Amino acid sequence: MSTENIKVIVRCRPLNKREISFNAQNIITINSNAGQVIVNSPDKTKTQNDTPEEHFQQIFTFDKVFGTQSMNIDLFNQSFKSVVQAVTQGYNACIFTYGQTGCGKTFTMTGEQSNVGYIVNSFDCIFDYISTLPNSVQIVLKASYIEIHNEKIKDLVTNLNDLSVNESKELGIYVGNLSEHLCYTKTDLQIVRQDGYKTEIQLQHA
Numbered sequence: 001m002s003t004e005n006i007k008v009i010v011r012c013r014p015l016n017k018r019e020i021s022f023n024a025q026n027i028i029t030i031n032s033n034a035g036q037v038i039v040n041s042p043d044k045t046k047t048q049n050d051t052p053e054e055h056f057q058q059i060f061t062f063d064k065v066f067g068t069q070s071m072n073i074d075l076f077n078q079s080f081k082s083v084v085q086a087v088t089q090g091y092n093a094c095i096f097t098y099g100q101t102g103c104g105k106t107f108t109m110t111g112e113q114s115n116v117g118y119i120v121n122s123f124d125c126i127f128d129y130i131s132t133l134p135n136s137v138q139i140v141l142k143a144s145y146i147e148i149h150n151e152k153i154k155d156l157v158t159n160l161n162d163l164s165v166n167e168s169k170e171l172g173i174y175v176g177n178l179s180e181h182l183c184y185t186k187t188d189l190q191i192v193r194q195d196g197y198k199t200e201i202q203l204q205h206a
């Protein structure tokens with residue numbers, strides 16, 4: 001992987017039921033070692049002699065790619081863990097999940113009970129780290145949960161809407177009136193997540 005501060009990871013999901021029902025064809029192959037996603041021409045009658053190579057097959061290279069059989073824990077161990085560990089060493093970090101609807105963002109972030117996503121894996125990682133520290137070290141862990149939608153910031157725990165982005169010498173850039181929740185255990189962190197998640201789901205169905 002590159003040593004750049006920004007890394008781009010691609011995950012390809014399997015065809016879903018709808019795609020299978022109309023005999024959709026998977027035109028993506030991946031080369032994990034090279035970090036490549038290969039988009040093949042859907043028209044198998046075309047050969048490299050018929051069309052310029054770039055039309056026949058397009059290759060995109062990323063810091064890391066994961067195939068349809070990958071598990072959330074594979075993504076975590078091979079990509080996200082180092083980001084979370086960097087936080088425990090005092091760095092700021094962000095994991096940004098992006099993609100069209102139905103591509104697997106929630107599957108990757110939240111996952112399922114037997115295949116938990118990077119949110120729970122990150123919580124485990126943070127508390128595993130804390131458990132290695134001597135009792136003399138005091139850790140203060142605070143959590144907030146926001147949604148940014150149509151340029152508006154909402155606190156998903158308190159339901160306060162339209163929060164402002166501010167800047168000060170002491171705090172740098174921060175969100176005004178954002179609630180922060182002290183978390184002493186993994187359960188405390190999970191409660192903040194669950195409270196915020198409930199609001200998020202309510203908003204999606206409103």
Ligand SMILES: Nc1ncnc2c1ncn2[C@@H]1O[C@H](COP(=O)(O)OP(=O)(O)OP(=O)(O)O)[C@@H](O)[C@H]1O
Nearest residue numbers: 012013014016068100101102103104105106107108
């Ligand atoms: N890697 C994967 N392996 C197996 N199933 C997957 C994978 N990724 C996504 N899915 C399935 O595809 C469906 C859509 O995934 P998901 O809800 O995570 O998409 P999303 O990107 O969060 O969509 P939206 O933006 O609409 O919320 C779900 O049923 C999910 O279980």
